[in-house]
Amino acid sequence: MTRTRAYRDGALHKEDFPVAAVSDFLAEPDTTVWVDLCEPSEADLAELADELGLHRLAVEDAVQEHQRPKLDRYDGHAFLTAYAVRFDAESGRVTPSELAAFLTPRALVTVRKDDGFDIEAVVRRWDQGADLAKAGMPFLVHGLLDYIVDGHVEAVQALDEQVESLEDLVFDDRPDQSHLQHRSFQLRKSLTKLRRAVLPMREVISSLMRPDLRLADELTRPYFEDVHDHARHAAEQTESLRELVTTIRETQLNLQSNRLNLIMKKVTGWAAVIAVPTAVTGFYGQNVPYPGNGAPSGFWASTVAVLVLSVGLYALFKKKDWL
Known part of the structure; x- marks a missing residue:
């Protein structure tokens, strides 16, 4: 050509x-x-x-x-x-x-x-x-x-x-x-x-x-x-x-990397919040006598402890921008 x-x-x-x-x-x-x-x-x-x-x-x-x-x-x-x-x-x-x-x-x-x-x-x-x-x-x-x-x-x-x-x-x-x-x-x-x-x-x-x-x-x-x-x-x-x-x-x-760190921070915060009711219910699940054992007062005390501590941790983490 x-x-x-x-x-x-x-x-x-x-x-x-x-x-x-x-x-x-x-x-x-x-x-x-x-x-x-x-x-x-x-x-x-x-x-x-x-x-x-x-x-x-x-x-x-x-x-x-x-x-x-x-x-x-x-x-x-x-x-x-x-x-x-x-x-x-x-x-x-x-x-x-x-x-x-x-x-x-x-x-x-x-x-x-x-x-x-x-x-x-x-x-x-x-x-x-x-x-x-x-x-x-x-x-x-x-x-x-x-x-x-x-x-x-x-x-x-x-x-x-x-x-x-x-x-x-x-x-x-x-x-x-x-x-x-x-x-x-x-x-x-x-x-x-x-x-x-x-x-x-x-x-x-x-x-x-x-x-x-x-x-x-x-x-x-x-x-x-x-x-x-x-x-x-x-x-x-x-x-x-x-x-x-x-x-x-x-x-x-x-x-x-920043997004991954933010996700890990949030997951860790929620894990800490969930750990509170787990710890409280685990304590009240003991097979030994304790104050409120077998009584309604023990149930209400554990419930109040779970709510107060969980809400308190959530408010603290939210204030620090961890959640």
Whole structure:
């Protein structure tokens, strides 16, 4: 599955042409080419690598999965790895989609490791920002990074709402402890995945803005700085959310422990109250003579003792907030 586009003088010139024609378009002045490949093998990239002079190590990284987000520089081109993310609010899961890209002076080659990366959304951004197309390669790179970083920001905001909902559940009168534990664990796991995709993007974009790469010129620098600012904000918020989820988990355990202590306190208080009639009736159940033995006065004395002592203990425990 291959997509191709050629831009000339800031306008879309042609698209969906064969990969073999890339070198022909690059031979024309003021022309920028984009090639997109989905799940290619190393052999699939061989022809393109020969035409564009791509480094062998970069080609190997492009087809291998689970690369960290990075920007590697080679002679004549740079190699970028990044992750787009999708967040499912119902399950609380973050799904990353890996993307590799080769950046040459006049060509952008994107390599998707799976079809989860919505490349059509990137194309729509390019079409909507056609006024920047005259910048050439920086225009394509900015649109790609802008889509990825905006996805990070949306995922962070959605997770923020989930964490706020989790906070409300913690302070319910009768919280579902099992659901809380599962949800907090799932959110922490999702934040860990998101952190791996989001945090390195600050350094990646900073490296792309270096003058020697000649991407962020006078026209495009404000756009790259805007993307960098969003990436930095997403990274900072991701770190804050991880700490907040940890705090919520600790608060949940503390509240659970406090509730258990309160229950034990009440059970102990009631046990003390119940012990009074047990002791009194046990005393009057002796098989030896005692004052009031076999007489109505003994019954009434024991009854009064049970009532007075039980009510007295209950009032004392209630005053001390033990019941």
